[in-house]
Amino acid sequence: MLTEWQLVLVALLIFWGGLMVADKMFNLEKYGFNVLPFLLICRTTKLNNFLSKTALKAPRAWRVMGDVSIPLSYSALGYGVYLLSLNLLNAFFRPQQASPVIPLIPGITITWFSFIYALVGIVVTLAFHELAHGIAARAEGVPIKSSGVLLLLFLPGGFVEIDEEAMEKVRTRSKLRILSSGSAVNVATALIALLLIANFQAVISPWYGPSVGVVITNVDPQSFAYGKLVPSTVLFAINGTPIWSPLALDIYLLNVKPFDTLNLTTSMGEITITAGINPKAPYKGYIGILYPQPFYLPYPSSWWLGHMFPNHVYMVLQWMFIVSFSVSIVNMMPIPAFDGDKILQEVVSSFVAEEKKTSILRKGISTRKLIVNLARATAICFLALNFIVPLLVAGFTPL
Structure with a gap:
């Protein structure tokens, strides 16, 4: 098998x-x-006209937004580096709070249930990212050769092919606007998604009442609940105590001890499970419910929306935030093929003369190349450490 x-x-x-x-x-x-x-590319020029019309309707406004995108993108990078540094420190001193930076591999690092929602987040993130590059390029007078979509192994992607010769002729400020626009839009997308998540009850209030339970989206395979609780099951009560929300679930679990017997009232009927040992706090009980979400009942006039519609929307918003924020950070790192690498090369070229050399072991090496390659090596090692160290000390649970 x-x-x-x-x-x-x-x-x-x-x-x-x-x-x-x-x-x-x-x-x-x-x-x-x-x-x-393992790579499928579909290229077209049909989007070129749309990008040009959008950019040329208000080129000055787009250029102002381009100026804003430069500090915004680097602010996201700075915050991301802070979070990743904190994650590494946790891996060494508080392993239970560390999480490895892992790629999304369906069935391995992410469940198929979650991957469906993550896929929507990936498509939205990449679409906005590439559209931003295209509009920024046209606002700066740089032609677009083509645009399209791609599939790399199992992950979708998109691209806008900018005329590189024309790009080389524009001033440095214009290049930085174009290159940073994608990550800036991803930051904006992440913030909008986060705002909607934080006010989700208010967003759906015209159609749904307050939360009356908890939707189970994932179950830890190492827990006693695995196989008994499945994704999309709704939990209403534990041992007769109503569980109105994820917060109510967390509060109840504070008093659960390992090997306690728990009677769960769910949408699948009564289910009895035994609490396991919490991997992050051995003296606490653990039932293995991961990433629970509120369960809302629709008003009679909104019955046609169904019971699970808010949870589908909530999951999509969660993954839009995760993917958009992650892309905005990683894309700005000085790693080959990423925008951050191109920006670094442009900035270094502006401040360091092409003929300048640095002597290493009695050999003259281009200072520009030395700075760029050192930055690349640092970024790659930093990401690799955030993958390897937390994985070794804390392991991971599929998302």
Whole structure:
């Protein structure tokens, strides 16, 4: 019997193998598809007109927003570096509070249930990111060659292909506006999503009443509840005590001890489980419910929306925040192919003369290249440490 990740691997191999065969048989390139090993690119020029019209309606306003995007993007990077540094310190001194920085791999690092919502967040984040680059480029007078979507292994993506020759001719300030616009829009998207999450009850109040329970979105495979509680189950009470919200659940669990017997009143009926040992606090009980959400009942006039609609919206908003904020940080790091690397090269070129050399081991090395490569190595090592160290000391639970 194949495990879940083995099934995923087999499905991916079949999909990409079939796509390569179809490309050979039907020459998909003439339809705008470029098929490479584990990479599918669909390129078009149909979006160029929209980007130009949008940018040229108010080019001055877009340039002002471009100026704002530069400090906004670097502020997000600074805050992200602070969080990642804190995460590393926790890995060494408070392992139970550390979390590894891991890629989203369906069935391995993220459950398929969560990946559906994460996929929406990824698509929205990348769409806004690339549209921002395209509009900023046209506002600065830089032509757009093409735009499109891509699929890398199993992750969707998007791109706006800017005319690099024209890009080289514009001034440094214009380049920084264009390059930082994507991350700035991601910061704005994350903040909007966070604002909606923080005021979610007010947002849905015209159609739904207050929370009356907790929706289970994930269950720890190492807990006694695994296999008994499944995603989308609604928890209403524990041992007769109403659980109105995730906060009420947290408060109740404060008094639960390991191996206590708990009778759960759920949408699936009465379920009895035994509390396990909390991995972060061994003296506390643990039932393994991860990422619980409030459960809202619709008003009679809004019955057609269904009981689970708010939870679908809430999950999408959560992943929009997570993905947008993460992309805004990582994209600004000086890592090859990311905007942060291009920005660093542009800034270094503005302040360091091309002919300037630095002597290392009696060899003259370009100072520009030395600064850029040191920054790249530091960023890559920093991310790698945030992946390896917390993973070794704390492990991870699929999202």
